[in-house]
Amino acid sequence: MEEIQRAWVGSSTDENAPSQLSPTRARLRAAIAALASAQDNLAEATAPVRRLDAVLAEAERLNREAAAARDDDEAALGRWIADGGVGDRPHLSPTTGASSSRLSELTAQARAAVSALPVAKEAQEAAVERVRRAAAERDAALHGVAVEAATVAAGEFTEALNRALTIEATIRSLYEVLSTSHNGLAASEQISAAVRRAKAAAGVPWNRDAGQRLLDLLAHDPAATL
Numbered sequence: 001m002e003e004i005q006r007a008w009v010g011s012s013t014d015e016n017a018p019s020q021l022s023p024t025r026a027r028l029r030a031a032i033a034a035l036a037s038a039q040d041n042l043a044e045a046t047a048p049v050r051r052l053d054a055v056l057a058e059a060e061r062l063n064r065e066a067a068a069a070r071d072d073d074e075a076a077l078g079r080w081i082a083d084g085g086v087g088d089r090p091h092l093s094p095t096t097g098a099s100s101s102r103l104s105e106l107t108a109q110a111r112a113a114v115s116a117l118p119v120a121k122e123a124q125e126a127a128v129e130r131v132r133r134a135a136a137e138r139d140a141a142l143h144g145v146a147v148e149a150a151t152v153a154a155g156e157f158t159e160a161l162n163r164a165l166t167i168e169a170t171i172r173s174l175y176e177v178l179s180t181s182h183n184g185l186a187a188s189e190q191i192s193a194a195v196r197r198a199k200a201a202a203g204v205p206w207n208r209d210a211g212q213r214l215l216d217l218l219a220h221d222p223a224a225t226l
Helices: 002-008 023-082 094-179 185-201 210-218
Strands: none
Touching: 023 094, 094 185, 094 210
């Protein structure tokens, strides 16, 4: 079993020894790298969209702010007119002036952002699709390694079962010899009872976390094992 494991398990930090990984694990290593690259590409493609969206969001906010300020100014002017124009005519509020000035400065940027946004979003969507395909390949490769790891563990399980069955066969031989002896029946029954007790006493807690832990590790480390 050690010889089998050496063929497919390599150190997770030994980047200079790719031959230590099985083809299945080498595929996973490549898929992990491809997914990381696709995710980096997505981050790069998303940054322009966020910047353009921020310009448009700021323009929209200033539009709302300017509109609310104009409404307040018009309401104040309306009250002044209704009161007969007594006193000084209301001036535009500082908010109206500041919002209008800033909106005027931002208008050209907003138009440019509207023009550039479709191309930026197209690039972002293409990057999202690359991440989706890379993630699907990483998952497929990961599942292949999970099957490989389980197959190796199943071989160890077979060896452990054979060792147990060898012991049982030895005990069974003694039982059969005594059971056919005219004065060995009582002893054979005690041996049979001992075997039943041994089987009843065998058992380990169910490890529900081992499988998930392996999958979590394999998502980043193709050399992880059960």
